Amino acid sequence: MVEGRSHPPLQPGDPRLIMRWAQRYAKSRTISFLVQWVFIVLMLSGIGLMTAIAQMAQQTGNGALFNTIVFLMGFSIVLLVWFSISPWGGEVIWRITQWLYGKEGYVASEDDQGPSSWWVNVSFGGLIIYHVVLGLLISFEKLPVDSLHFWSALYMVPFLMIMIVYQHLGFWAWIWPVCYGLHAAGAYLGYIPMIQGQWQLANSIIPALGYGFVAMVAGHLYSRFALYKLRSLARASMPANPDASDDDEGGA
């Protein structure tokens, strides 16, 4: 295939550049990334909140509250796993996409087509369960709350990297796992100041939320640039009045 992924050098003005910029645009639309980001932020926020309440319940000897929180953690696992694999979840994502990108139309990269592979669902489910287990270990005071970011990064960084490679996302997507991982390593080694006291959980939630958000903004800005390039190339290689142009088979 001439216009494959190898990207041979093309002269300026070559119509094949349209294909390349269309591909870059499709891969920079950050909606699929946004959904993963929202999931992870909700998950970490929910686990953080439940962990804090569970710790408080254990310290005050409130067994009923502690058991309720543990039950809620289990329920949240089921809810998140169900949403990630159900057709309803897919429709919600599609509606969000239409709402955000309605004016410029719908485009999906080839890698977004079809249902996710089983290992994607399993590893995503694993991510949720792993973090809930971390939350439980912190609730039972088996792990210090400050170590949540480090342990979270051990799963989330390779998970995000695999997802980026699997979905063929652009360079911007790497901002999230790379910065999250470096931040975790820096915090673990004591190079990054940590928030103390009742807001300790922010040490994990802020990097997860912040770097994901920065990556999405970078991706969104790149998609604007890719769309501008695509439209410029299309207009430059189109006759002055496209509606009047057609071949010898008859007009439009």
Add this chain to the structure above:
Amino acid sequence: MSGLDKLIHEPARLQILSILSGVGVADFNFLCSTLSLTKGNLSSHMDKLEKAGFVVVKKTTVGKVSHTEFSITALGREALAEYWQNLDAIRNIQIEDTQTSTPPVLDE
């Protein structure tokens, strides 16, 4: 070397196929807005490409809104690749002709 496929050589259709070969799926609105084509013009081009077996059309209805998506077929990719090959061959011949042709010697 066979000639250039006339169906693909038309600028709007070449652009449509180029975009579809770069993405998995594009809808009617995206192609209209990106290529600055009217709905009627785009429909006409897509009809020809569909009849040639170069694209597939998927029509769905979400609520009261109908949604039309297009994707390129394996035959369409093959035809587009062949088109580029032929176009490159023509360009190469032109370049070779320009390089080998000796400038006329002028008598002093």
